[in-house]
Amino acid sequence: MTHSKTITLTVNGKAVTAAVEPRTHLADFLRERQLLTGTHLGCEHGVCGACTILIDGEPARSCITLAVACDGHAVTTVEGLDGDPVAADLREAFSTEHGLQCGFCTPGMLVSARDVVLRRPTADDNQIRVEMSGNLCRCTGYVGIVNAIRRVLDARKTAAE
Amino acid sequence: MAHASGVGARVRRKEDERLLRGRGRFVGDIALPGMKELAFVRSPVAHARIRGVDIPEEHRAAVFIWADLAMDGVKPIRAVSGLPGFKASEQPALADGKVRFVGEPVAVCIAATRAEAEDIAAQVFVDVEELPVNADMLEAVKPGAPRVHEHWSDNVFLETNVGGAIAEIAATAPVKVTRTIRTARQCMVPLEGKGVVAHWDRHVEQLVLTTATQMPHIVRAGLSECLGLDQGLIRVVAPDVGGGFGWKGLLQPEEVVAGWLARHLDHPVRWTEDRREHLVAAANCREHHYEITAYADERGRLLGLEADAWVDAGAYSVYPFSACLEAAQVGSILPGPYDFRHYRCRTFSVCTNKPPIVPYRGVARTGVCFAMEQMIDAVAEAVGREPWEVRLENLVPPDKMPFDNVTKKHFDSGDYPESVRRAVAAIELDGWRARQTRGEPDGRLIGVGVATYCEQSAHGTAVYYGWGIPMVPGHEQAQARITPDGGLELRVGVQSHGQSMETTFAQVAHEVLGIELARIKLVHGDTALTPYSTGTWGSRSMVMAGGAVATACRTLAERVLRIGAHLLQGRPEDARLVDGCVRVGQASIPIRDIAHTWYRAPQLLPPDVDRGGLETTCGYKPKSDHGTFSYATHAVAVAVDPELGSVEILDYVVVEDAGTMVNPMVVDGQIYGGVAQGIGTALYERMPYDDEGQPLASTFMDYLIPGFTEVPHVRILHMMTPSPYTEFGVKGIGEGGAIAPPAALCNAINDALRPLGARVTDSPMTPERIIAAIHDASTSAAASTAEATR
Amino acid sequence: MKAVGFDYERPTALDHALELLARDDVSARAVAGAQSLGPMLNLRLAQPDLLVDITHIAELRQIRREDGTLRIGACVTHARLEDGDYDDATRGVLPAVAAGIAYRAVRNRGTIGGSVAHADPAADWIATLTALGADVVVAGPAGRRAVPVSDFVLGVFETDLQPGEIIAEFRVPALSERARWGYYKVCRKAGEFSHATGAVLVDPARGVSRAVIAAASGRPVVVDDPEVIHGNGCRPERIADLLAGTPIGGDAFEVNTHTVALKRAIAQVTA
Numbered sequence A: 001m002t003h004s005k006t007i008t009l010t011v012n013g014k015a016v017t018a019a020v021e022p023r024t025h026l027a028d029f030l031r032e033r034q035l036l037t038g039t040h041l042g043c044e045h046g047v048c049g050a051c052t053i054l055i056d057g058e059p060a061r062s063c064i065t066l067a068v069a070c071d072g073h074a075v076t077t078v079e080g081l082d083g084d085p086v087a088a089d090l091r092e093a094f095s096t097e098h099g100l101q102c103g104f105c106t107p108g109m110l111v112s113a114r115d116v117v118l119r120r121p122t123a124d125d126n127q128i129r130v131e132m133s134g135n136l137c138r139c140t141g142y143v144g145i146v147n148a149i150r151r152v153l154d155a156r157k158t159a160a161e
Numbered sequence B: 001m002a003h004a005s006g007v008g009a010r011v012r013r014k015e016d017e018r019l020l021r022g023r024g025r026f027v028g029d030i031a032l033p034g035m036k037e038l039a040f041v042r043s044p045v046a047h048a049r050i051r052g053v054d055i056p057e058e059h060r061a062a063v064f065i066w067a068d069l070a071m072d073g074v075k076p077i078r079a080v081s082g083l084p085g086f087k088a089s090e091q092p093a094l095a096d097g098k099v100r101f102v103g104e105p106v107a108v109c110i111a112a113t114r115a116e117a118e119d120i121a122a123q124v125f126v127d128v129e130e131l132p133v134n135a136d137m138l139e140a141v142k143p144g145a146p147r148v149h150e151h152w153s154d155n156v157f158l159e160t161n162v163g164g165a166i167a168e169i170a171a172t173a174p175v176k177v178t179r180t181i182r183t184a185r186q187c188m189v190p191l192e193g194k195g196v197v198a199h200w201d202r203h204v205e206q207l208v209l210t211t212a213t214q215m216p217h218i219v220r221a222g223l224s225e226c227l228g229l230d231q232g233l234i235r236v237v238a239p240d241v242g243g244g245f246g247w248k249g250l251l252q253p254e255e256v257v258a259g260w261l262a263r264h265l266d267h268p269v270r271w272t273e274d275r276r277e278h279l280v281a282a283a284n285c286r287e288h289h290y291e292i293t294a295y296a297d298e299r300g301r302l303l304g305l306e307a308d309a310w311v312d313a314g315a316y317s318v319y320p321f322s323a324c325l326e327a328a329q330v331g332s333i334l335p336g337p338y339d340f341r342h343y344r345c346r347t348f349s350v351c352t353n354k355p356p357i358v359p360y361r362g363v364a365r366t367g368v369c370f371a372m373e374q375m376i377d378a379v380a381e382a383v384g385r386e387p388w389e390v391r392l393e394n395l396v397p398p399d400k401m402p403f404d405n406v407t408k409k410h411f412d413s414g415d416y417p418e419s420v421r422r423a424v425a426a427i428e429l430d431g432w433r434a435r436q437t438r439g440e441p442d443g444r445l446i447g448v449g450v451a452t453y454c455e456q457s458a459h460g461t462a463v464y465y466g467w468g469i470p471m472v473p474g475h476e477q478a479q480a481r482i483t484p485d486g487g488l489e490l491r492v493g494v495q496s497h498g499q500s501m502e503t504t505f506a507q508v509a510h511e512v513l514g515i516e517l518a519r520i521k522l523v524h525g526d527t528a529l530t531p532y533s534t535g536t537w538g539s540r541s542m543v544m545a546g547g548a549v550a551t552a553c554r555t556l557a558e559r560v561l562r563i564g565a566h567l568l569q570g571r572p573e574d575a576r577l578v579d580g581c582v583r584v585g586q587a588s589i590p591i592r593d594i595a596h597t598w599y600r601a602p603q604l605l606p607p608d609v610d611r612g613g614l615e616t617t618c619g620y621k622p623k624s625d626h627g628t629f630s631y632a633t634h635a636v637a638v639a640v641d642p643e644l645g646s647v648e649i650l651d652y653v654v655v656e657d658a659g660t661m662v663n664p665m666v667v668d669g670q671i672y673g674g675v676a677q678g679i680g681t682a683l684y685e686r687m688p689y690d691d692e693g694q695p696l697a698s699t700f701m702d703y704l705i706p707g708f709t710e711v712p713h714v715r716i717l718h719m720m721t722p723s724p725y726t727e728f729g730v731k732g733i734g735e736g737g738a739i740a741p742p743a744a745l746c747n748a749i750n751d752a753l754r755p756l757g758a759r760v761t762d763s764p765m766t767p768e769r770i771i772a773a774i775h776d777a778s779t780s781a782a783a784s785t786a787e788a789t790r
Numbered sequence C: 001m002k003a004v005g006f007d008y009e010r011p012t013a014l015d016h017a018l019e020l021l022a023r024d025d026v027s028a029r030a031v032a033g034a035q036s037l038g039p040m041l042n043l044r045l046a047q048p049d050l051l052v053d054i055t056h057i058a059e060l061r062q063i064r065r066e067d068g069t070l071r072i073g074a075c076v077t078h079a080r081l082e083d084g085d086y087d088d089a090t091r092g093v094l095p096a097v098a099a100g101i102a103y104r105a106v107r108n109r110g111t112i113g114g115s116v117a118h119a120d121p122a123a124d125w126i127a128t129l130t131a132l133g134a135d136v137v138v139a140g141p142a143g144r145r146a147v148p149v150s151d152f153v154l155g156v157f158e159t160d161l162q163p164g165e166i167i168a169e170f171r172v173p174a175l176s177e178r179a180r181w182g183y184y185k186v187c188r189k190a191g192e193f194s195h196a197t198g199a200v201l202v203d204p205a206r207g208v209s210r211a212v213i214a215a216a217s218g219r220p221v222v223v224d225d226p227e228v229i230h231g232n233g234c235r236p237e238r239i240a241d242l243l244a245g246t247p248i249g250g251d252a253f254e255v256n257t258h259t260v261a262l263k264r265a266i267a268q269v270t271a
């Protein structure tokens, strides 16, 4: 008999307290308990990146992170990026460059892409590809996604000049 | 008249907004009150008799086996082909007495959460008596091989024979090349797995199955047959679907089980396929084996082609495509885009102890192109010419279009040779050849490969009635309805899961009616809301449903013009539709006002107004429904590391002709995505099985699909030869990208390996295989030197 | 694909963690970033009764330089090692290797201690720390002990870790100014686990000349033969000898791939 744990964390800026089974991974907690279904599950073993969210502002795999381990931390999902300026630029660019088809990989892509934009502002296309390599897409062949990230990086460079 | 956002416009997608905010709705996102989760107990072995299923007493009420379903009259899935000699298989949704592949569902467990359902599943023990296994198709066809279905005479679903006498050509042809070629069994891997939520709607008295499918109407038909429920008692809904590629184009045992459970238990149930289930238990595709000989003259002009082909179809025939579609298709399409007169092909759909294979993007074409394009390169090598020249020698020239080839495929239009010329120019072949001669400082070997194919797409009744499978596409229907506020609703029975139909069909409607895109709503993927359709497969949706949308919109345009002319006090024959307004001379009235009149001010309508009003359902078929033929030439440059056997793609060019493009951005997207999958087929993807039929890849750690760094920035060049048979001249484009990459890459790798005398013939072309080829070449070279010096 | 039920504790003191791990009434297991354990839990390849999360123990997250040694707490993440915001006694080796592990989202949580404890033969830290000549410091009911990483990893997913013990930190000797480092991984995809790894450290000032063959489905093979590193001994026959006894010792393709990996790592040093 295992015991559930009461955890308190911030989800998309709001404090949440909930009892969870320790075995519940963060993605299931977000999807099934918080009804934040924008976070998708494509493999549940850390490879595909569809479940990528932010923990304390850093990208992480929610399928191999236990919800209990997030007690006291801040979690941001794609739904929480509505008002984020970088995410807004990326959404615009993804649409312009056809960076999504079925849209299943897209939430994870946006979270990782946002991290690339912030952490690697000078990345060339090759570096974009390497940095994004932890997110799989079966539909787009990646060209539109690389172009979208390129577009945002270029725009930010121009804006900074 | 071209509209800024009509046919041909590169407009942004209407579906993006919700998906970019994580507010799509996929099956796994649906939670209904009282819903329980399912987990399947699956066969641990490939072939066995089931002695019993031990269910712990405390879980007896939460576990169901076939006997429970059978008692209720549930029938096995049967997908029979009408082709003569086809042997039918029966696939019970849960194994009945016998299991025939690892992962076959044996029992289903039900609990409040998936984790708890899996806890129960872990305690259910399947007691099996193992039987000898057919793990390899070539072994399975040998006399004495164990039977997958005992009452059959052998393990062949179907043998087909196409073409005829070729002995004379074989005896006299100056050039003869023979190859043994094999493609691996693969998994389709849409990023979202399969999933289903089922419940009984007490008000409507319908079983509602929300499922990740490409073909809701076909799933309904299949469910009806298995569950013994009238189709009127079933509603199938496809919500947002996270990619399909064929995997969601069939009736699945789990859907039958979920449907039965929802009714039997009277509460909603949900099953979501996890990645391990996807890789291990299902979703298999593409395992071909060819023994193939090409005959040619000294210039490389093909005189004839002869082949035996085997397809490992797995244990059961899938609904609706059956177990023979793939192999039989090999027979009819192996000649590809080439013009030659003598052909013989024998195919076998072999039954083995592996999961049933399902048609995957490109279906047999990827394997066929892989085989045929290797043969073209082989002929070129034999006659000492550039492979692209030999292609030009044999491709159907534009002045012969339309053209009936050796298997009576009716090519509609296009300039196939020009696609080769442009591809060779775009890849800058001369530059690579010079670099090959110079050699690379890092010792890698440069190679360039070309592959050409044509793809029959959107083929209809004329093609499918001959297969005699559970589904024959006829007239595709679309419903169009102008809403009281002047917007437009379109309803189609095909289903969009990445193909962007919410946008492209709106573009088609906009082209005809001029209503702004933002005000056009596409309803799709729901048997209750849309006309019947065989669904989204065979690159058919834009040709067929797009054509139906155009037809329905034209019918409405007609009616709108009549009402408009009346309101403007003009003559209908003087009225025109311009930018969403009816114009007569200088006078103009927007469709919005006409809609208002029909719905809310009918007293103003002309007395002879069409009583169908501003709503219609129209059927459509192209003038010829033998299919449109889109085609392309892919050219690729690679660097092969002869020490490690690794392959880097240095440049990749696609020259394609999809006829008229409704939205070039979307067409490009389909091609990019297809090429990425083709690169997976070529270099990475393989679902290996051991001799006992155990699958050896069960995660993305061991089943590799290409990521950002494995797929190059593909360059696409368009040709646009409209099809003479379709609305706007569109052709099917959804699958094409995935067809040629294995062939082009194989030819490129072999071009690189040529100085070493090495050659690969099987996909995927892994480092192991490339190193083995180099090793074999050097040992045989050494042996022949030894021979010579002796 | 959901884990079996288990309990979870998150102590903030090392002693408390050791106490929990010492329980013999349940199968207790440490968890750090869960980037290896997480998949195993989901696949039910690991079925513990109790997980002890050690990532909130402050001392395990420290990284500091002490004279000639860099001390890296077990729970330091790959991402932190990548970002290099510490006094890096390895002169860039750690950040470069870290950057090549998996993907940023994994690196943000995965830890160096978890990686070595997990002992996947293909893991980057195992090859790297072995080549760097690092020690692992293990804490257990009986106190602390230091073991060279090369001796600590015993085989595939097998270490010298005794029941109730955890890895507390690593001690990495500082490289001298003229040290040369070579590292070559054979991967088919970016971020994938390596199929063959060659790692080489040549640090004449400290008299070190060491090569490592890793990802060879067993413990890493340490090579100090100057003929291999400095001569032309890095050939398949020699590497086959070195790999003899491992599951791939007789596999010509594998031997070849490892030979090439090592040769290319060596080339970086001698270039």
Ligand SMILES: Cc1cc2nc3c(=O)[nH]c(=O)nc-3n(C[C@H](O)[C@H](O)[C@H](O)COP(=O)(O)OP(=O)(O)OC[C@H]3O[C@@H](n4cnc5c(N)ncnc54)[C@H](O)[C@@H]3O)c2cc1C
Binding pocket: A045, A046, A047, C029, C030, C031, C032, C033, C034, C035, C036, C037, C038, C039, C054, C074, C075, C100, C101, C102, C103, C106, C109, C110, C111, C112, C113, C114, C115, C116, C117, C118, C122, C123, C124, C125, C161, C165, C166, C167, C168, C191, C192, C193, C194
């Ligand atoms: C998609 C993917 C790709 C990857 N690619 C690579 C790669 O290219 N190279 C590479 O090296 N790694 C790779 N990894 C593994 C990654 O580096 C993990 O982070 C690492 O192996 C484990 O670290 P962790 O902190 O996550 O450990 P956990 O998963 O928490 O634990 C792993 C094991 O170690 C034990 N453990 C953890 N910490 C300690 C400790 N301090 N003392 C004793 N036992 C402990 C646990 O009980 C468990 O048995 C990859 C992982 C994923 C998901």
Ligand code: FES
Binding pocket: A040, A041, A042, A043, A044, A045, A046, A047, A048, A049, A050, A051, A052, A061, A062, A063, A064
């Ligand atoms: S679902 Fe988490 S990485 Fe695939």
Ligand code: FES
Binding pocket: A099, A100, A101, A102, A103, A104, A105, A106, A136, A137, A138, A139, A140, B191, B242, B243, B498
């Ligand atoms: S858009 Fe479908 S998986 Fe990326």
